Amino acid sequence: MTTTVPAPIADGLFTWPDDRPRLVGGICTDCGAVGFPRPASCSRCTSDRIDEHLLARTGTLWSWTVQRFQPKEPFIGSEPFEPYGVGYIELDGEIIVESRLTTADPDQLEIGQNMELVIVPFENALTFAFTPAADS
Amino acid sequence: MSAVERRVAIVGAGIHPFGRTDGVSGRQQAVIATRQALADAGITWKQAEFAFGGSRDGGDPDTLVNELGLTGLPFVNVWNGCATGGSALTMADRTIRSGAADLGLAIGFDKHPRGAFNADPESMGIGAWYGETGLMLTTQFFAMKIQRYMHQHGITSSTLAKVAVKAFLNGADNPNAWRRTPMSEQQVLASMMVSDPLTQYMFCSPGEGAVALVLCRADKAREYTDRPIYLDAVSFATRHYGSFEVFSPWLAPGRADGPTVVAAGQAFEAAGIGPEDVDVAQIQDTESGAEVMHMAETGLCKDGEQEHLIQSGATGIGGTMPINTDGGCIANGEPIGASGLRQVYENVLQLRGAAGARQVPGDPKVGFTHVYGAPGVSACTVMSR
Numbered sequence: 001m002t003t004t005v006p007a008p009i010a011d012g013l014f015t016w017p018d019d020r021p022r023l024v025g026g027i028c029t030d031c032g033a034v035g036f037p038r039p040a041s042c043s044r045c046t047s048d049r050i051d052e053h054l055l056a057r058t059g060t061l062w063s064w065t066v067q068r069f070q071p072k073e074p075f076i077g078s079e080p081f082e083p084y085g086v087g088y089i090e091l092d093g094e095i096i097v098e099s100r101l102t103t104a105d106p107d108q109l110e111i112g113q114n115m116e117l118v119i120v121p122f123e124n125a126l127t128f129a130f131t132p133a134a135d136s
Numbered sequence: 137m138s139a140v141e142r143r144v145a146i147v148g149a150g151i152h153p154f155g156r157t158d159g160v161s162g163r164q165q166a167v168i169a170t171r172q173a174l175a176d177a178g179i180t181w182k183q184a185e186f187a188f189g190g191s192r193d194g195g196d197p198d199t200l201v202n203e204l205g206l207t208g209l210p211f212v213n214v215w216n217g218c219a220t221g222g223s224a225l226t227m228a229d230r231t232i233r234s235g236a237a238d239l240g241l242a243i244g245f246d247k248h249p250r251g252a253f254n255a256d257p258e259s260m261g262i263g264a265w266y267g268e269t270g271l272m273l274t275t276q277f278f279a280m281k282i283q284r285y286m287h288q289h290g291i292t293s294s295t296l297a298k299v300a301v302k303a304f305l306n307g308a309d310n311p312n313a314w315r316r317t318p319m320s321e322q323q324v325l326a327s328m329m330v331s332d333p334l335t336q337y338m339f340c341s342p343g344e345g346a347v348a349l350v351l352c353r354a355d356k357a358r359e360y361t362d363r364p365i366y367l368d369a370v371s372f373a374t375r376h377y378g379s380f381e382v383f384s385p386w387l388a389p390g391r392a393d394g395p396t397v398v399a400a401g402q403a404f405e406a407a408g409i410g411p412e413d414v415d416v417a418q419i420q421d422t423e424s425g426a427e428v429m430h431m432a433e434t435g436l437c438k439d440g441e442q443e444h445l446i447q448s449g450a451t452g453i454g455g456t457m458p459i460n461t462d463g464g465c466i467a468n469g470e471p472i473g474a475s476g477l478r479q480v481y482e483n484v485l486q487l488r489g490a491a492g493a494r495q496v497p498g499d500p501k502v503g504f505t506h507v508y509g510a511p512g513v514s515a516c517t518v519m520s521r
Binding site: 009010013025033035036037043044062063064065066067068069071072073074075076077084086087088090094095096097098100106111122127 | 251252254256257263264265267268269270271272273275276279280281283284287328329330331332333334377384385386387388389
């Protein structure tokens with residue numbers, strides 16, 4: 001019997017394997033603006049000189065919602081559909097990233113609460129998500 | 137008359153009812169709306185010097201010449217997501233304003249499959265993972281935008297529901313609307329939660345419909361109609377670094393004004409009036425929260441004032457700030473090629489005093505429209521008679 005190790009859903013999104021994974025963004029070497037995933041050019045100053053930049057692992061919940069119906073393609077989630085949380089997380093001192101959340105329970109989601117990055121199984125792959133931080 | 141002094145007038149307007157019309161293609165609906173607009177202006181297709189048209193799922197706009205007439209006119213297809221109607225109008229306006237032509241049309245139509253739109257991330261330069269993992273939904277964007285806005289500015293769910301209640305009430309008085317059954321605030325709140333805090337009846341649905349407008353240089357408008365409506369300004373803007381827009385895997389740390397703020401500001405400046413001078417407004421209500429936020433982004437009110445304005449009925453037809461008098465996207469549905477032109481069509485009726493049961497009282501003289509689309513595009517008009 002063979003076991004397939006799940007792979008990240010896309011290359012270059014997050015460091016993996018890693019005990020303390022980070023999202024992989026880019027930083028403009030001309031103006032210092034950060035983007036995610038690593039952009040080909042800077043949407044602030046238009047420079048195309050972008051270096052890799054690992055994003056902060058923690059931040060606060062900037063906004064959130066719950067996806068309550070099965071999206072059409074290109075969504076690849078299998079049925080039966082399970083609602084999932086989606087949010088924007090304001091990373092400490094950095095940009096705000098959009099992400100799946102590990103909870104779909106509105107009672108566990110409040111703007112401003114502490115969040116941290118986790119890597120989670122998604123279908124036959126791995127993706128990134130944010131989870132309420134243990135101390136919040 | 138120099139090019140920069142040229143003004144533009146709407147002298148003809150036509151519509152095919154919105155909603156679902158089985159057995160009538162999107163293209164056929166566009167032909168019906170166009171023939172109606174031509175008749176309204178008292179002209180024939182042969183007199184049209186140009187046309188701009190937009191549609192996502194209804195067919196290729198420029199093929200309408202097969203039905204309308206092979207006159208050789210330049211018919212240019214335009215596409216800017218849900219703001220496509222604004223694109224067609226902007227280009228038609230510019231064509232006349234520049235002196236390149238005197239008389240032409242803006243046409244928008246669509247016929248979408250049922251259910252929410254499915255967008256392709258890679259066509260927008262976003263990785264496939266974004267769609268595969270379930271982040272490529274406009275509904276999520278609008279939900280998260282209003283979620284934060286409610287948190288910051290004290291807007292309640294009751295106010296979100298009242299926006300939808302008003303939409304269905306106005307739709308009931310609009311024979312061209314799709315949703316024409318009034319609904320209570322409780323019914324709106326109790327409908328299925330789609331994306332918190334937005335319920336099913338707070339959202340518009342992809343649908344069908346068509347609108348056509350005949351535009352001409354203003355100094356010739358009375359050759360075609362005794363009720364010309366003037367396009368005092370038409371503006372069109374994309375997003376700046378730092379604005380929060382649909383389909384954004386990340387946002388800059390600081391917020392900038394969105395394209396709606398920019399486009400509305402440009403339109404009012406060009407028209408030489410302010411939001412306080414507007415008698416009737418049609419603004420993008422993809423869902424209830426969008427109408428609330430766009431009220432402030434267009435300058436019609438300040439952030440947070442919507443709570444009192446909407447609760448007190450100010451945005452109703454008899455109120456001090458009538459908004460989405462035809463029922464908006466919520467009651468008309470969203471055929472994205474047509475919606476931006478539907479708003480202008482409604483203002484034409486309102487400024488002509490021809491809006492029937494939903495006519496804004498007090499002889500409105502100034503109208504405003506605002507359409508918004510992915511990935512952060514806004515177009516606005518200021519209209520007067």
